[in-house]
Amino acid sequence: MQKFITLGEGHGDLFELEALIGHNASRIDRGIFLHTKDGPSTFILIMSPVRGNFQAIYTIYQGVLYKEGTGRKYTLIQEWCKAADIPVVEFSTRDPEDFYEREQFYQYITGVLRLNHLIPPMT
Template sequence: MQKFITLGEGYGDIFEIEALIEYNHARIDRALFLHTENAPSTFLLIMKPVRGNFQAVYTIFKGIHVDETGKGQKYQLLNNWCTEKEIKVIEFTTRNPDDFHEREQFYQYITGVLRLNHLLPPLT
């Protein structure tokens, strides 16, 4: 079972992700940037499953602004931290989260996309 954990708004989210990467990098499976057209990107930090099949997925929901060069300050920070700890980073282009009535529906859509691409384990 995967559980999406949305981190705070503003700068709180980046400090939480930094601490997770710094102190729990051994538990991290991979990181993903979910890009959408004309909207901020979403960042996912997928942890390895614990105690059976529970798997936390920490998110910065629509909080990564990417400039015209394809990079932004948060984007570069996250990418650098993952590179330093040898965490695999994957980038996807997805549907805009605003296409969904609720955030949970977007997370269900992303779960399906990630399972289809074997980035999350199937339901057991």
């Protein structure tokens, strides 16, 4: 079972992410940037499964400005992941605004991640 956990708003999300990477690097499977055509990007940090099949997926929901490889948050996250030897994947997705609720967007992303073998299949 994968569970999306949205980190704080504003700069709080960045501080929480830095602490997660700094203190739990050995439990982190990978980081993923989800870019959209016009809006801000979403970053997700996929943890390794624990206690059977529970897998936490931490997210900075639409909180990363990205313009052709630039943006301060984007750069910081890339640097932290590189320093902790965490692989980072990037790809384009549908805009979260296409969905009525955030949970629907997370369900869509779960399907995309499973199809690309970035998270385990349902059990």
